[in-house]
Amino acid sequence: MLKNVFKMMIQIAIIYIIYLAGNFISSLISDFVVIPGNIIGMVILLLLLTTNVMKLSMIETAGNLMIKYMGFFFVPLTVGLMDSYKLIQHSIIQILVILLVSCFCVMLISSKVTDLLIIYNERKKTND
Structure with missing residues (x-):
């Protein structure tokens, strides 16, 4: 049980680091072109997965969990709207x-x- 929780935390950390990298790159290029950091992060993730630099198994459990509860992530957006x-x-x-x-x-x-x-x-x- 504790092993699974630790594995999940590491996978979420990997996804979050890629997200932060996308935001950092977005802030660097914002003078030339405005691309949201989360989009750049998804492109980075896609490139890492397609070039086999990162294996899908490194983030699969956390990704499946996030997809399972995706609707929950839209609640703040809906309330703000x-x-x-x-x-x-x-x-x-x-x-x-x-x-x-x-x-x-x-x-x-x-x-x-x-x-x-x-x-x-x-x-x-x-x-x-």
């Missing part, structure tokens, strides 16, 4: 349209990338 409703009430239609269009685009691109990866994996298996 409700708190600042008066600021956005005049442009609520535009915001809803943007949200719907962007959601559709993300679903479309994600499904196409998934299709391509499935086709790639099937071809790879038949060639081996």
